[in-house]
Amino acid sequence: MEAIDDMTVAIALTEASPNLLGRIGAYKGMAIVPKEIVEDGTVDTFPVGTGPFKFVEFTPGDHVTLEANSDYWEEGKPYIDGVTFQIIPDETVLLTNLMTGEVDWVDSLPPQRVTELATSGEIIVQKKSGGDYWYIGLNLNREPFNDVRVRQAIAYAINRSDVAAASKWDTATPNQGPISPDSFWYYDYQSFDQDLEKAKELLAEAGYPNGFDTEFMPTTFYEETVRSAQVLQAQLAQVGINADIRTLEWGTWLEEEGAGNFDMYICGWVGNLDPDDYFYAQHHTDLFFNFTGYSNPDADVLLDEGRTETDEAARKEIYDQVQELIIDEAPYVYLYSSDVVQAWQPYVRGYSTIGTNAKRFENTWLDR
Amino acid sequence: MANFLLRRLFSTLLVMLGISFIVFMIVHLVPGDPVRIMLGLQADQAKVEEIRHLMGFDRPLMVQYFEWLKNALQGDLGESYITGQRVSEAVAQRLPATFSLAFAALLIGVIIAVPAGVISALKSGSGWDYAAMIFSQIGVSIPDFWLGIMFILVFSLYLGWLPPSGFTKPSEDFGDWLRHLILPATTIGLISASIMTRFIRSAVLEMIAKNHVRTAKAKGLPQSRVTSRHILLNASIPIVTIIGLQLASLLGGVIIVEIIFAWPGLGRLALDAVTRRDYPMVQGAVLMVAMAFAIVNLIVDLLYVYLDPRVKY
Numbered sequence: 001m002e003a004i005d006d007m008t009v010a011i012a013l014t015e016a017s018p019n020l021l022g023r024i025g026a027y028k029g030m031a032i033v034p035k036e037i038v039e040d041g042t043v044d045t046f047p048v049g050t051g052p053f054k055f056v057e058f059t060p061g062d063h064v065t066l067e068a069n070s071d072y073w074e075e076g077k078p079y080i081d082g083v084t085f086q087i088i089p090d091e092t093v094l095l096t097n098l099m100t101g102e103v104d105w106v107d108s109l110p111p112q113r114v115t116e117l118a119t120s121g122e123i124i125v126q127k128k129s130g131g132d133y134w135y136i137g138l139n140l141n142r143e144p145f146n147d148v149r150v151r152q153a154i155a156y157a158i159n160r161s162d163v164a165a166a167s168k169w170d171t172a173t174p175n176q177g178p179i180s181p182d183s184f185w186y187y188d189y190q191s192f193d194q195d196l197e198k199a200k201e202l203l204a205e206a207g208y209p210n211g212f213d214t215e216f217m218p219t220t221f222y223e224e225t226v227r228s229a230q231v232l233q234a235q236l237a238q239v240g241i242n243a244d245i246r247t248l249e250w251g252t253w254l255e256e257e258g259a260g261n262f263d264m265y266i267c268g269w270v271g272n273l274d275p276d277d278y279f280y281a282q283h284h285t286d287l288f289f290n291f292t293g294y295s296n297p298d299a300d301v302l303l304d305e306g307r308t309e310t311d312e313a314a315r316k317e318i319y320d321q322v323q324e325l326i327i328d329e330a331p332y333v334y335l336y337s338s339d340v341v342q343a344w345q346p347y348v349r350g351y352s353t354i355g356t357n358a359k360r361f362e363n364t365w366l367d368r
Numbered sequence: 369m370a371n372f373l374l375r376r377l378f379s380t381l382l383v384m385l386g387i388s389f390i391v392f393m394i395v396h397l398v399p400g401d402p403v404r405i406m407l408g409l410q411a412d413q414a415k416v417e418e419i420r421h422l423m424g425f426d427r428p429l430m431v432q433y434f435e436w437l438k439n440a441l442q443g444d445l446g447e448s449y450i451t452g453q454r455v456s457e458a459v460a461q462r463l464p465a466t467f468s469l470a471f472a473a474l475l476i477g478v479i480i481a482v483p484a485g486v487i488s489a490l491k492s493g494s495g496w497d498y499a500a501m502i503f504s505q506i507g508v509s510i511p512d513f514w515l516g517i518m519f520i521l522v523f524s525l526y527l528g529w530l531p532p533s534g535f536t537k538p539s540e541d542f543g544d545w546l547r548h549l550i551l552p553a554t555t556i557g558l559i560s561a562s563i564m565t566r567f568i569r570s571a572v573l574e575m576i577a578k579n580h581v582r583t584a585k586a587k588g589l590p591q592s593r594v595t596s597r598h599i600l601l602n603a604s605i606p607i608v609t610i611i612g613l614q615l616a617s618l619l620g621g622v623i624i625v626e627i628i629f630a631w632p633g634l635g636r637l638a639l640d641a642v643t644r645r646d647y648p649m650v651q652g653a654v655l656m657v658a659m660a661f662a663i664v665n666l667i668v669d670l671l672y673v674y675l676d677p678r679v680k681y
Contacts (some may be wrong), residue, residue: 059461060451061640062632088533088630092517096525096532251400251645258404281470288416 016308021042024273051363052078062087072362079350079365098123098343103197104366105344107359109223111169114341124346127171131272134167134228134331136216137257137265138321140293145263149206151330154264155192156199157239158232164230164336167224173338177323178269178278179304180337182355184297185275187320189327196344211240217257217265223248225266228335232266257291265291268338273356276307283326294331310319370449372681376669380662383632384655388440388480391654393432402449402645423449436651446648449643455652456639465535466633469556469625470618472549476557478611482560485568485607487575490595492573500565507562516555523551533541533630552629556622575599604675612668619660621653642661 002010013020016066024030031049045056053066067082086103088094091110097103099122109117109125138145143326145151160174176193177360179186180356203211216232218225229245243264248256256262268354272278280303281287285295299322327334342353350363403419420426426437429598439446445455488500526534530547539547574598584598585591621635632652641649672679 041452059632060448061457061636062630086534086630089627089636090517090533090630093520093533093628093630096520097534100532102531102534132415244575249628250643251402251405252398254404255399255401259403 001330003083016310018275018310018312019276019307022277043310054081058081074362077131077361080361081276083361095133098345101345104348105342107342107357109341109343111171111341112280114167115170117343122346123342123343124348125341126353127341128355129173129180129182129337130340130357131180131183131277132268132270132338132340132357133175133180133272133278134224134266134268134335134338135178136335137262137267137292138330139260139262139264139291140331142263144206144208144212147206149202149331150208152192152328153199153202153206153239154236154241155330155333156195156202157241158196158235158333158335160335162235163228163231167227168336168338174335175337177327178272178332178334178337179275179323180355185278185316185319189320189324191328192330192333196238202242203239203247210238211242213244214263214364215244215246216249217253219248219250219253219267221253222268224338225268228266236330246273260291260293266335271357274320275315276303279303279319279322279326280307281329292331294329296329297324299325299329311362369681373482375602376666380666383660383662385437387658388651388655389433392436392647393429394651395642395645396429396432398645400645405644406449419522436648440651441465445652448649449475449646450644450649455648458658459634459652462538462632462634462637463629464622466619466635468535468538468545469552469622469631470550470615472553473556473560473618473622474551474611474615477560477614480557480561481568482607483562485565486572486600488565489569489572489576490599492576497569500569504562506563507559508609510559510601512555512559512622513624513628515558516552516625519551520628533628535631549586552625552631555629556618556625558624564610564614567610568603568607571603571610572599575603578602601675605672606663608668608671608675613663616661616664619664 001012004010011020017023031047031051033043033047037043037046051290052069052072052074054069056065058064064085065082066084068078068080072078086097088097088103091108094103094106095109095113095117098106098167098196104278114127115126117123118127138151138154140146155176156335160176164172164174165216175181175182176190177187181188200209203209216229216313218229220226226247229243229247233243233245253265257265267284269278281289283290283292283294283296283299284303285297285300302322302325306315306322309318326332340353340355340357342359344351347366347368348364349367351361351363354360370598383529401421403416403425407416407419424432436446443456445459447454448458451458484500488497491497520532525528528564530551532551536544536549537547581594581598584594589598619634621633621638623635623639626636627639634656638650638657640646641653647650669681673681
């Protein structure tokens with residue numbers, strides 16, 4: 001990397017990276033910070049960046065206080081003097097804070113209340129389908145999940161609408177693939193519409209005509225996975241698959257997932273923007289986040305190609321193929337794409353919800 | 369007295385050492401890898417190994433413990449794995465909120481429990497007694513999170529009298545501090561009062577049955593004298609004990625109420641630290657709680673000297 005002048009940086013790459021801007025600027029992206037604070041480590045406790053707001057102070061786990069950055073590159077912005085992010089762990093109390101006006105904006109609502117609140121007229125609610133997808137991860141290193149027919153049987157047996165409704169009420173879209181229909185990269189490939197007969201057939205072919213016993217592993221860290229597990233348990237029972245539910249807290253769950261101690265886990269990937277985000281780390285052979293043990297050289301070739309192909313149309317084709325392949329082989333059984341839901345008081349203007357869950361207040365002002 | 373204090377100091381240090389060791393072992397042996405939790409989504413196996421090594425997680429547990437102990441004895445409790453904040457600073461940050469809540473709740477509890485317990489014992493079997501017992505039974509049975517949420521819904525959402533959650537430092541805005549303190553302190557205070565009422569009632573009843581009280585009455589002393597000097601003064605020892613125990617446990621943080629009221633106390637700090645396997649923070653929070661217990665117990669024991677002339681150290 002080279003600084004050409006005060007306002008320009010040149011980045012030289014060893015291979016094409018159509019994904020570059022996303023990797024720098026999106027949800028899991030980076031910030032431009034002064035070298036000194038990284039070297040002395042204070043970047044952790046007093047970050048300095050180039051955004052519309054400046055860090056003032058924080059109490060970890062409780063709140064972060066920001067004030068307007070008078071040196072922001074866009075003249076005149078931000079309009080508000082500052083933003084304080086207050087952490088309120090209980091959903092009901094969070095909502096009460098919003099309703100009483102103690103806070104002006106919230107980024108989570110109890111999903112079962114979203115529709116009612118949206119139509120109440122007292123607060124503004126926005127839902128945007130984003131880059132979040134939720135799925136069942138199967139352990140290909142264990143029987144019977146090493147047999148693709150068993151995995152496909154599961155994909156045929158479930159009813160994604162019911163799972164989505166039970167887990168997220170109106171804030172999720174059932175999906176047989178990971179990419180949301182709103183995205184440019186969406187590929188309409190519905191090969192697993194619910195078909196209990198087909199599921200039973202496949203199970204019989206694979207040698208399990210009477211089903212088998214197994215276990216779901218959701219986590220309390222994401223309450224929705226527990227609800228999903230309960231619904232899925234009932235659905236799979238219809239084809240003879242008897243699943244227990246082993247619910248774990250986050251730290252233990254991560255340990256079990258990493259060690260491969262599971263049959264079927266339920267989790268999600270959030271903040272995905274570029275198609276590479278949806279597939280590479282999860283399904284490429286031997287990568288750290290490939291917990292299912294999936295390994296397909298053809299998929300690897302496609303995934304590597306997709307990373308470096310700069311022509312968008314060609315890229316779309318590659319990822320369409322990737323989706324067909326991965327959806328059919330079902331290392332993941334996709335459940336639904338969930339929405340980003342945020343709500344605010346009517347006097348908050350100039351803010352809108354973004355599908356990647358980024359929170360941008362530089363255009364916001366308060367009309368009161 | 370000096371001897372007593374020295375011995376107390378020594379035994380307290382021993383207890384804290386023991387606690388720090390046990391907690392260290394438990395939290396390290398429980399499944400869950402802080403590196404994995406820390407690195408989140410941008411990690412790969414190589415990075416995990418690297419960080420593991422950097423943080424010394426690949427060394428034997430005893431070595432890691434003694435490393436922590438060595439630093440702790442020099443006043444360095446380390447830094448949070450998650451935020452990088454110094455543990456001592458993080459714990460200190462939580463103290464104003466924890467102290468405010470603990471003392472306010474205790475005050476409310478004591479103001480209710482002492483009269484209620486004493487009167488119900490003195491008038492045992494009367495309407496007052498039954499009322500106090502029913503109140504305390506309800507209080508002990510009600511879940512604190514339910515009570516807290518009910519208070520928030522009634523006093524904040526429906527009546528709009530008080531803010532629903534959060535904490536403001538008294539130095540920043542005294543009125544605001546009070547307004548935020550009322551609901552959580554009352555939630556805990558009522559439940560604490562219920563617990564203490566029963567103890568206090570028992571303690572006083574026991575005292576009433578004693579021989580020296582019968583003698584005092586037989587001597588013809590006025591009832592008020594009998595009550596204050598012979599019953600209550602002697603019952604004050606168990607009463608002070610239960611109040612001390614309540615205070616110590618409140619100072620340790622009240623996790624559930626802190627979660628409901630978004631109260632930045634020690635309880636939540638400890639819970640978040642355990643959830644994320646933030647070992648130094650867990651050690652720091654636990655040590656703080658142990659110290660609170662030790663100090664309160666010491667104060668209660670010293671109070672015994674004033675209350676009971678037979679006690680000498």
